[in-house]
Every structure is written in structure tokens, then in C-alpha cells.
Amino acid sequence: MVVDTPPLAAEERLQIYAGMYLWRIVDALRENFPRVAAIVGHDAWAALMRAYLAGHPSEHPSIRHVGRALPAFIAAEPPPGAPPYLADLARLEWTRLDVFDAADAPALTLADLRRTAPEDWPTLRFAPVPAFARLTLTFPVQRVWAAAEQGDAAPLEPSRTALRVWRRDFLVYHAPMDDHEERALACMLAGEPFAAVCEVFSDLDAESAARAAGTLLASWIEDGILGRASPDR
Amino acid sequence: MAEMVPYLGHGIGLRPVHFPRLLDGTARADWFEAISENFMIAGGRPLTVLERARAEAPIVLHGVSLSLGSVDPLNERYLDELARLVARVEPAWVSDHLCWGSFGGHYAHDLLPLPYTEEALAHVVGRVRRVQDRLRRRILVENVSSYLAFRHSVMPEWTFLAEVAERADCAILLDVNNVHVSARNHGFSAEAYLDAMPRARVAQIHLAGHSDHGTHLLDTHDGPVVDEVWRLYRRAVERFGRVSTLVEWDDRIPALDVVLAEAERARALEAEVLFGESRVGARSA
Numbered sequence: 001m002v003v004d005t006p007p008l009a010a011e012e013r014l015q016i017y018a019g020m021y022l023w024r025i026v027d028a029l030r031e032n033f034p035r036v037a038a039i040v041g042h043d044a045w046a047a048l049m050r051a052y053l054a055g056h057p058s059e060h061p062s063i064r065h066v067g068r069a070l071p072a073f074i075a076a077e078p079p080p081g082a083p084p085y086l087a088d089l090a091r092l093e094w095t096r097l098d099v100f101d102a103a104d105a106p107a108l109t110l111a112d113l114r115r116t117a118p119e120d121w122p123t124l125r126f127a128p129v130p131a132f133a134r135l136t137l138t139f140p141v142q143r144v145w146a147a148a149e150q151g152d153a154a155p156l157e158p159s160r161t162a163l164r165v166w167r168r169d170f171l172v173y174h175a176p177m178d179d180h181e182e183r184a185l186a187c188m189l190a191g192e193p194f195a196a197v198c199e200v201f202s203d204l205d206a207e208s209a210a211r212a213a214g215t216l217l218a219s220w221i222e223d224g225i226l227g228r229a230s231p232d233r
Numbered sequence: 234m235a236e237m238v239p240y241l242g243h244g245i246g247l248r249p250v251h252f253p254r255l256l257d258g259t260a261r262a263d264w265f266e267a268i269s270e271n272f273m274i275a276g277g278r279p280l281t282v283l284e285r286a287r288a289e290a291p292i293v294l295h296g297v298s299l300s301l302g303s304v305d306p307l308n309e310r311y312l313d314e315l316a317r318l319v320a321r322v323e324p325a326w327v328s329d330h331l332c333w334g335s336f337g338g339h340y341a342h343d344l345l346p347l348p349y350t351e352e353a354l355a356h357v358v359g360r361v362r363r364v365q366d367r368l369r370r371r372i373l374v375e376n377v378s379s380y381l382a383f384r385h386s387v388m389p390e391w392t393f394l395a396e397v398a399e400r401a402d403c404a405i406l407l408d409v410n411n412v413h414v415s416a417r418n419h420g421f422s423a424e425a426y427l428d429a430m431p432r433a434r435v436a437q438i439h440l441a442g443h444s445d446h447g448t449h450l451l452d453t454h455d456g457p458v459v460d461e462v463w464r465l466y467r468r469a470v471e472r473f474g475r476v477s478t479l480v481e482w483d484d485r486i487p488a489l490d491v492v493l494a495e496a497e498r499a500r501a502l503e504a505e506v507l508f509g510e511s512r513v514g515a516r517s518a
């Protein structure tokens with residue numbers, strides 16, 4: 001089917017395309033998962049890509065989506081010698097990509113809140129902006145984030161970890177959440193009014209609870225993770 | 234010169250490494266070419282940069298995944314997203330490649346060459362027409378670099394491309410570097426390729442670098458334009474006149490000013506060719 005044109009035979013010409021296909025994906029996914037790739041190492045990364053592509057050929061016109069199933073693949077078939085938290089690290093890297101590309105939306109500001117009548121505060125329902133995500137992980141991979149960039153696979157003990165991931169001024173951030181914030185966020189995402197969100201602090205005395213709820217709300221607003229708020233009518 | 238699209242001058246590709254210069258307003262080019270797929274996202278920095286660039290200069294959308302030659306049905310969802318992006322940025326034109334890159338719903342993310350047969354020609358022409366109907370505009374179709382050819386081709390690539398353009402009533406994005414790379418890889422004349430292009434259909438030119446692997450050239454877009462390609466560009470300007478020209482630099486991308494300098498070199502060459510013709514004309518009169 002393919003012409004032999006010296007100096008290359010048909011088989012060699014086909015091999016040019018086959019080789020380019022693999023290396024294109026190797027490079028693209030290394031860009032999407034730089035820390036995972038750094039930890040796995042150059043040769044093992046190419047082997048991982050071969051194995052991944054065998055079961056997950058690209059099904060989207062944009063190469064941006066090729067790596068979507070890679071975190072689950074690493075969880076199911078970890079590369080030899082990989083640290084046990086590698087899949088969680090991959091999930092964080094992929095989630096950050098999704099947040100980077102998420103739709104733009106105006107964020108709630110303190111000025112917006114000040115315009116809200118005090119009697120409406122308990123019934124305010126908040127919603128996150130599209131450029132926001134939360135992750136529940138087995139390992140606290142945020143602790144090895146900086147070292148992982150250099151390929152340093154520092155040991156980590158498993159410890160259930162909740163992270164929030166958000167975008168502000170084009171940059172993506174992630175941070176761990178304590179129990180209060182995780183439950184408050186879950187309440188907010190479930191569409192509960194602010195009064196119900198404050199209930200997660202009911203284990204504290206009234207004054208501490210009010211302060212904690214206010215501080216949390218202020219941090220969410222400062223980080224730009226809340227979209228417009230609407231009171232019940 | 235093709236009248237099918239406006240003449241934009243000499244532009245460069247819109248690349249993430251140069252986004253800071255675009256955001257701070259210090260990137261100045263005649264026009265920018267954006268890879269469509271990179272901006273088919275919901276939001277964030279890339280789209281903001283695209284809109285900022287569009288506010289300053291014309292934008293052209295250049296796709297890599299239309300897969301015009303594929304036997305898979307045209308990806309309607311992709312076309313819808315492309316149409317939305319076109320509506321958002323109002324590009325001067327939209328282009329993609331004379332190739333296939335998908336089969337059975339799987340994508341190679343490559344620009345694979347076609348057999349040049351009457352059947353393939355009719356197939357591609359039909360798909361180009363449907364894309365143009367969907368986007369409600371004429372598109373530009375680019376020649377690709379290739380590393381293999383099919384035994385059952387019955388015409389040369391340049392005849393195939395010219396026929397696609399005529400029958401589908403589309404325009405041609407003539408990649409002069411790709412002509413050079415393919416000519417070396419298959420042993421045909423790059424000059425003959427240029428000479429076979431219909432003057433009125435060549436609406437844009439690409440210039441780029443490539444890498445030499447001894448047995449073949451590889452279209453890597455990772456360096457400056459080489460001398461042979463500059464000579465081909467000169468021939469293109471002599472034949473087609475003033476055509477919007479873009480410098481592609483996609484890998485090992487240098488500072489913005491280096492890429493802009495390549496575009497300036499192309500501008501100077503075009504002016505030299507065209508100015509030289511008019512000088513000769515003035516002396517003859």
C-alpha cells in the first residue's frame with residue numbers, strides 16, 4: 001500500500017508516524033502531569049504512556065483530553081516502584097487543569113455582601129464559581145507538591161485529605177480543608193442556606209462559631225470561589 | 234494575490250509562552266494565528282489572551298482536528314464548538330489541513346496524508362463543502378508535510394490540492410516549508426508544486442523550520458526558516474504576489490522578538506520582490 005522511496009522503505013516510513021504518535025502523547029501528558037512524570041522518570045513514563053494508550057486511545061479531537069483517565073489507570077496499574085500516592089498526585093494535577101480551563105464567572109465580593117440586608121443573611125444561598133473543585137484523597141499529596149516537581153518522591157503516610165482547588169487571576173491554587181471547612185463547603189454546594197452552613201460550627205461556643213463562620217466566609221470571598229449569592233424570597 | 238481574504242501582512246502564532254507579552258500589551262504583530270483546539274475550552278487565561286489579541290489585531294483560527302479526509306463522519310460536536318469560537322472571536326478566516334487524523338472515533342493527533350485518487354478527491358470536496366456550509370464561510374485548506382505516499386495515488390499532491398480548492402470553492406493555505414519537506418521526502422520538485430497552485434486560491438502562506446534526520450526531513454516547527462525555504466518563499470511571492478504570511482514556531486519557542494524578527498524578514502523579502510518588480514517596470518516605461 002505504501003511506496004518504497006529510497007532511502008526509506010515503506011515500513012520505515014510507517015514507523016516515522018508510529019513513533020511520532022507515541023512521543024506526541026508522551027510530551028503532551030508530561031506537560032499535563034509534570035510531577036507524576038518527574039517522579040516516574042523518563043523511560044518509565046514512556047512505558048506508562050504505551051500501556052495507557054493501549055487501553056485508552058484518544059477519543060476527543062483535542063489532545064487536551066487524552067489524559068483524563070490516567071489517574072484512574074495509575075490507581076489500577078501503578079508503575080513498578082511508584083510511591084503509593086502517585087494516583088492521588090495525578091488526580092490533583094488533572095483537577096488543576098480542569099480548573100484552569102473552567103468557565104469565567106464574576107466572583108462575589110465583600111461589597112456585594114454589604115449590600116445585602118442583615119435580615120437576609122441567614123437565608124443566603126451561595127454557589128461556587130465554575131473554576132472550583134474539591135478533592136478527597138487518601139494521601140496528603142499537597143505536602144510533597146514542591147518536592148515532586150523535582151521528581152523527589154518523599155515518603156507520605158496515608159491520611160484522608162480534603163482539598164479545595166480554585167482559580168484566581170488566571171492562577172490555580174489548592175489548599176487542604178479542615179473538617180469544619182469541608183462540611184461547610186458540602187453544605188454550601190448542596191444549596192443549603194447560610195444559616196445551615198453555620199451549623200457545622202455548632203461544636204464551638206456561640207462566639208467562636210460566629211467568628212469561625214465569618215472567617216471562613218471571608219476567606220472564600222477573598223479567594224474568589226463564591227459566585228453570586230441569592231436570598232430566599 | 235488571492236482576493237478571497239483580506240491581506241493582513243506578516244503574522245505569528247499565538248503561543249502560551251508569549252501570553253504575558255500579549256496581556257501586558259507589548260506584543261505587536263500584524264496578525265495572530267490561533268490553534269482552534271487550544272481555545273475550545275470554557276474559560277480562563279487562554280480565552281482572555283485570545284480576546285485581548287483580537288482587540289489589537291486580526292486573528293485567524295487554524296485547526297488541526299477537522300480530519301477532512303477521514304472516513305469517520307464529520308465530528309458535529311467539534312464543528313459546533315468551532316462555530317461558537319468563530320462567533321466569539323470573528324476571525325479573518327478559518328483553516329485546517331488536507332489530511333485525515335481520526336478513525337473509528339479515535340484520534341491520532343497527527344496530520345496523516347491521503348491517497349491522491351478520484352474517490353478521495355470527491356470525498357474531501359464533499360466534506361469541505363459541508364464544513365463551509367456549517368461555518369457559513371469559505372475555509373482555507375493547508376498542505377501537510379508527509380513521510381509516506383500511497384501506491385494507488387493517480388495524481389500528484391499538488392493536482393489533488395488544486396482540484397479540492399476548485400471543486401469545493403475553498404482557498405489554499407500554502408505551507409512553503411511543508412512543500413520543501415515533502416518534496417525532499419518523496420523526491421518531487423518543490424518548484425513544480427508552487428507553480429501548480431492556482432494563483433487566485435492561495436490566500437495564506439506558512440513559513441516554519443524543520444529538522445533534518447538524514448534520510449528524511451521532519452516537520453518540527455522548532456527553529457528558524459532555512460535558506461531553501463526562504464528561496465521557495467521568494468518564488469511564491471514572485472508567483473502569487475502579496476499573500477498574508479505567517480511564521481509558525483511551535484516547539485523550542487524563543488523569545489517573542491525572535492519570532493517577530495522572522496516575520497519581519499519575510500516582510501522585507503516580500504517588499505524586495507514586489508518593489509524590485511515595480512522598479513524594473515518604472516525603468517522600462
